[in-house]
Amino acid sequence: MRHFELMESLEIGNDAIDDAHREMVSIMRATKEAILSKDMGLSRKLLGELTRETIRHFKEEEDLLEKAGYEDLGEHVEFHKKLVKRIKAVKADCENFRSPEKLLGCFDEMTRFMVDDIVRGDLAFKSFLQVKGLAKR
Ligand SMILES: [Fe+2]
Ligand SMILES: [Fe+2]
Numbered sequence: 001m002r003h004f005e006l007m008e009s010l011e012i013g014n015d016a017i018d019d020a021h022r023e024m025v026s027i028m029r030a031t032k033e034a035i036l037s038k039d040m041g042l043s044r045k046l047l048g049e050l051t052r053e054t055i056r057h058f059k060e061e062e063d064l065l066e067k068a069g070y071e072d073l074g075e076h077v078e079f080h081k082k083l084v085k086r087i088k089a090v091k092a093d094c095e096n097f098r099s100p101e102k103l104l105g106c107f108d109e110m111t112r113f114m115v116d117d118i119v120r121g122d123l124a125f126k127s128f129l130q131v132k133g134l135a136k137r
Contacts, residue, residue: 003115004029010119012126013135016064020057021118027053028111035107038100047091047107054114055084061122068132070125079121087114 004025011018031046058080065073087110094106129135 003112007115007119010123012122012129013137014064014129017057017061017122020053020060021122024050024053024057024114024118028114031107032104032111035100035104040098040100040103043100043103043107044095047094051087051091054087058084064134065125068129068134070128072124076121076125079117083114083117083121 007021007025012021027046027050031043031050034042034046062073062077062080065076070076090106090110094103094110097103097106126135130137
């Protein structure tokens with residue numbers, strides 16, 4: 001669970017972004033629980049939800065950065081694109097597993113890179129949003 005706590009504790013300071021990150025963590029926690037209770041149907045459903053929420057959040061974040069005139073937007077959009085590709089690939093992999101044990105390993109890998117990359121990637125524009133008055137210090 002270390003990764004979830006890390007993601008919850010590292011705030012950007014912008015409510016829309018932080019709320020979305022928390023929502024993603026909450027879906028990840030629910031997914032992990034569903035896998036541990038061997039509910040494959042619910043696990044798959046939640047993986048779909050996680051993918052959709054992630055894509056929705058990336059778009060929202062890109063719109064916010066664009067409106068604020070963020071210089072390195074193109075770089076961050078590319079970064080999001082790569083993450084979505086990877087998330088979809090891992091999700092497809094996860095869905096092929098029939099045993100909860102294998103699915104859990106796959107899911108843990110997915111959350112590890114999602115949390116690390118999302119948190120590290122977004123820290124790049126935190127101070128920019130602060131300067132623009134769009135993030136609390
Ligand atoms: Fe991002
Ligand atoms: Fe984000």
